[in-house]
Amino acid sequence: MNSLRKAAGLRGIALGLSGVLVISIVPGIAAAQSPGAAPAGAPTAGGLPPGPPGGGLAMGQLPADAKAAAAARTIAPYFVPAGKGAKAPDADGFLQRWLLLEPINKPNRTNTVFTDTYVRNTLTTEYFPGQFTTLPHGGDRVKVGEQELAWHALDSTLFDAKLFNFAYGLNKQTYGVIFWAVTIVNAPREMRNVRLAVGSNSASMWWLNGEDVADLFNDRRMVMDDVVSRPLTLKQGKNVLRGAVINGPGLSDFCVRFIDANGSPVKDIRTSLE
Numbered sequence: 001m002n003s004l005r006k007a008a009g010l011r012g013i014a015l016g017l018s019g020v021l022v023i024s025i026v027p028g029i030a031a032a033q034s035p036g037a038a039p040a041g042a043p044t045a046g047g048l049p050p051g052p053p054g055g056g057l058a059m060g061q062l063p064a065d066a067k068a069a070a071a072a073r074t075i076a077p078y079f080v081p082a083g084k085g086a087k088a089p090d091a092d093g094f095l096q097r098w099l100l101l102e103p104i105n106k107p108n109r110t111n112t113v114f115t116d117t118y119v120r121n122t123l124t125t126e127y128f129p130g131q132f133t134t135l136p137h138g139g140d141r142v143k144v145g146e147q148e149l150a151w152h153a154l155d156s157t158l159f160d161a162k163l164f165n166f167a168y169g170l171n172k173q174t175y176g177v178i179f180w181a182v183t184i185v186n187a188p189r190e191m192r193n194v195r196l197a198v199g200s201n202s203a204s205m206w207w208l209n210g211e212d213v214a215d216l217f218n219d220r221r222m223v224m225d226d227v228v229s230r231p232l233t234l235k236q237g238k239n240v241l242r243g244a245v246i247n248g249p250g251l252s253d254f255c256v257r258f259i260d261a262n263g264s265p266v267k268d269i270r271t272s273l274e
Contacts, residue, residue: 079152082154085272096161101149104180106178109249123178123205135184138151138153153273160253162253164251167252179244181244185240190234194234194259195228195231195259196258197225197229201222206243207243215227
């Protein structure tokens with residue numbers, strides 16, 4: 001079952017590894033890609049140039065795949081345009097309809113800096129007007145320094161929102177970034193004692209109706225239900241959920257769902273973008 005793979009596979013990786021992956025590249029031997037690895041021809045960490053002056057490969061680079069580099073980029077199959085009306089969670093309760101902002105440039109060549117103080121200060125900084133109050137729409141644009149960034153109304157085709165693939169597919173920077181995500185959670189009645197369960201790669205913060213409810217600090221892999229909030233109340237009708245994910249080098253993604261007092265997923269809610 002997909003949910004078992006999510007829990008066992010992701011937790012096994014999180015607990016079994018020290019958080020540092022070393023890859024040794026031997027000329028003439030093709031490198032195998034693990035599921036979810038960067039697409040062939042993906043940009044190098046931090047938007048580094050393709051190689052040192054005079055030719056050759058920078059440390060950690062693979063030879064360019066000319067065919068992949070020439071191919072048009074796309075966010076498929078990880079995302080599709082958001083459908084009409086409200087969307088139910090998936091079979092395990094994960095929310096899949098999101099407004100995603102193109103990545104904000106925030107250079108970090110290592111994720112070891114993601115302490116609680118650093119993450120809180122960085123993700124509570126206002127980068128654009130209405131960041132914590134305005135409900136954006138697909139196609140809206142904001143200015144962050146010299147960047148002009150667009151919001152995209154999307155449905156994730158998987159239980160997690162693959163932010164690396166979102167950025168890569170739009171030909172945006174993939175490392176040293178902050179992503180913002182917004183959705184509206186529609187509750188059919190007042191729901192007490194529910195909890196927000198979040199996993200993210202790397203650090204993140206989450207706000208429900210303007211209140212900080214879940215924080216994930218330090219360098220981390222995405223693990224289902226990695227952090228669970230205190231008991232919350234979803235008011236009847238619309239509840240605005242916002243999240244910000246920060247990452248240096250490496251893949252970025254998140255998964256979010258609500259669980260009840262027994263730890264079971266809350267499924268009789270719907271997400272919408274207006």
